[in-house]
Amino acid sequence: MSTVGKAISLLEHFTLKEPEIGLSDIARKSGLDKATARRLLVALAERRLIEQEPLSRRYRLGAGLSRLARMRDAHLPFVRVAAPFVRELALETGETVHLSEFSAGALLTVHVELSAKANRVSVDVGQILPLHGTASGIAFLAFSRPETVEACFGKPLTAFTPHTMTSRDKVMEAVRLAAERGYSRSAQGYEEGVHSVAAPILGSDGFPLGTLAVASPVSRIDDAIADSQGQAACEAGRKISAHLTGEQWHASVPLRQR
Amino acid sequence: MSTVGKAISLLEHFTLKEPEIGLSDIARKSGLDKATARRLLVALAERRLIEQEPLSRRYRLGAGLSRLARMRDAHLPFVRVAAPFVRELALETGETVHLSEFSAGALLTVHVELSAKANRVSVDVGQILPLHGTASGIAFLAFSRPETVEACFGKPLTAFTPHTMTSRDKVMEAVRLAAERGYSRSAQGYEEGVHSVAAPILGSDGFPLGTLAVASPVSRIDDAIADSQGQAACEAGRKISAHLTGEQWHASVPLRQR
DNA sequence: AACATCGGTTCATATTATGAACCGAGATGG
DNA sequence: CCATCTCGGTTCATAATATGAACCGATGTT
Structure with a gap:
């Protein structure tokens, strides 16, 4: 799978039932190494597709997704x-x-x-x-x-x-x-x-x-x-x-x- | 910039004013090679973050974004x-x-x-x-x-x-x-x-x-x-x-x- | 007919991603 | 209180992946 595919697959682990996930957890779920998962999450976070809760350090879907979805819906x-x-x-x-x-x-x-x-x-x-x-x-x-x-x-x-x-x-x-x-x-x-x-x-x-x-x-x-x-x-x-x-x-x- | 960052930067070229973009055009705008841009677009399309209009072959933001945004908004x-x-x-x-x-x-x-x-x-x-x-x-x-x-x-x-x-x-x-x-x-x-x-x-x-x-x-x-x-x-x-x-x-x- | 541009493909090369091992910090628990 | 987990996060030699110049055939433009 391409690196981009892996990054997006990380996004797909966030669901209605599990909207926030910790690093080790998402690495396990996605089958990626913890270091790899983190690098991808950081890259996603830089572009606002992921956010990190500062206290719990867990990750969640970012505001950039709402922004992009609005663009799409408008069009x-x-x-x-x-x-x-x-x-x-x-x-x-x-x-x-x-x-x-x-x-x-x-x-x-x-x-x-x-x-x-x-x-x-x-x-x-x-x-x-x-x-x-x-x-x-x-x-x-x-x-x-x-x-x-x-x-x-x-x-x-x-x-x-x-x-x-x-x-x-x-x-x-x-x-x-x-x-x-x-x-x-x-x-x-x-x-x-x-x-x-x-x-x-x-x-x-x-x-x-x-x-x-x-x-x-x-x-x-x-x-x-x-x-x-x-x-x-x-x-x-x-x-x-x-x-x-x-x-x-x-x-x-x-x-x-x- | 990481490959993931490049891929996401492609998404960010779609705006309200320009919701659909052709391959050569987006390659130029993003400063990426046409081949690279296409590979990234294809990777994004596989995960539904991008769609390609079958007739004009132009690209636009995909339905997966709406899906992810809804997850986020619900939470x-x-x-x-x-x-x-x-x-x-x-x-x-x-x-x-x-x-x-x-x-x-x-x-x-x-x-x-x-x-x-x-x-x-x-x-x-x-x-x-x-x-x-x-x-x-x-x-x-x-x-x-x-x-x-x-x-x-x-x-x-x-x-x-x-x-x-x-x-x-x-x-x-x-x-x-x-x-x-x-x-x-x-x-x-x-x-x-x-x-x-x-x-x-x-x-x-x-x-x-x-x-x-x-x-x-x-x-x-x-x-x-x-x-x-x-x-x-x-x-x-x-x-x-x-x-x-x-x-x-x-x-x-x-x-x-x- | 000549030229440009489009979307898309190829493949040798170079950059990038990868992951085992390692930190230090908190929990957990005997 | 010490041993042991697990957590988030980091390092760096290695391996895999991304890259882009050149090329295609198709479709306009002049």
Whole structure:
């Protein structure tokens, strides 16, 4: 791994549950030597991506990250534009809805609206979703360039539950079905007990930027409910796409046009 | 500079005005070889700190930054806690109020509430304020550890306007005055035509995390107004400190107690 | 047709990163 | 009270990694 990769991997050890980490600890977690870890942390701290608590001498994520994230959000207002529609869809369906953005070969969860119900699916912002094992991933692939789809099969497909589709044929069949009806459907492919439907959010080039997914406990779902969730997700996805690209939104927008 | 430092410096070339940059361009701006710049960008992209627009092949800040920033913000809700008080102070004074956080030897602007007046001071989130040349910096130094103050004089003091204090004695005198009355006051030390008063926001260890500043056009300010702004900023700063540290807020909190 | 510039790649070379061993300071505990 | 951990941090010979001049093919410009 490159030195830069190692440095960034250090950042990725800071989580919601463990927002501050000591030197020896992070060296152990990352598998790096203590001296190496420290040099990297110091380099990161010089650029404000890491801060050190002066008293405990523990490290945490730095203010520079907030600064850079603000730059990005100002320019690429994906979450800002989509958030109201995500909320609307969550209210309409009564289920947890999450928004994902494609990045580096996977989908990154960037926004979540939790269901108001007691028995609900919980999703964390920041969670990384594989393309082959989630409704979001299938919806994304269904509208992606052939190269993107192909790249997904470059590595063996990990099974997350006994229900995960791990053969290329099964995945492609799901993709074909999703392309046909506009949304994908997946039950327990990534987490036990979770049913999801997902629709793509298309950019100005007609290819997906990310996805929108409705996640419910499997016990609450039948075909009719799934289909109505799917329709609603599609419509919300189209609205978001339209707002992002500045184009007029047509109720009967064709699914694929090239 | 370390390889990691170079990689992060690449990130810092993306600004609000130039959110996407081509390879040759960023290599030129950063003074790195094109091959080097590309390797670093690829390493950053693998970890999602950078994205490449597939069509134009230009680079931009990646979704991983949003993810990391959210982790940080969830844990360190500085802005979230302070924002209501910043707004309140802006309404009370009728002037632009900005909030800064100390990081790597300078103050980083993390939140701004603009004045409703037509003739107002404009401040950008993300702006970096030097300790010696701004009201915020002086207020920060006035409550900092002696080592922190000393470190500020390690390098020559840059003059930003003809009014910038560049001698150690002048700065220390301003610091002494600020420590005495609880807030700092500075006119045109960083930008021409701008008058500021600032108060510190103290962490649980009694030392400042950042500052709160009221910025006005010099033409609107006299001693009485400046003092009332100063008092208001102090009080707002104390309220924010109290909320951050979970401590009870006392109207007559001593300025320095060690 | 000639020229410039773009993003991207190659590979011998030189700089840089690495980590075992080592500090001193606090905890821990028998 | 001494022995023993573990902590954050440092050193320096060694090993790995980063570097950049030269080069590609593609895409404008003049």
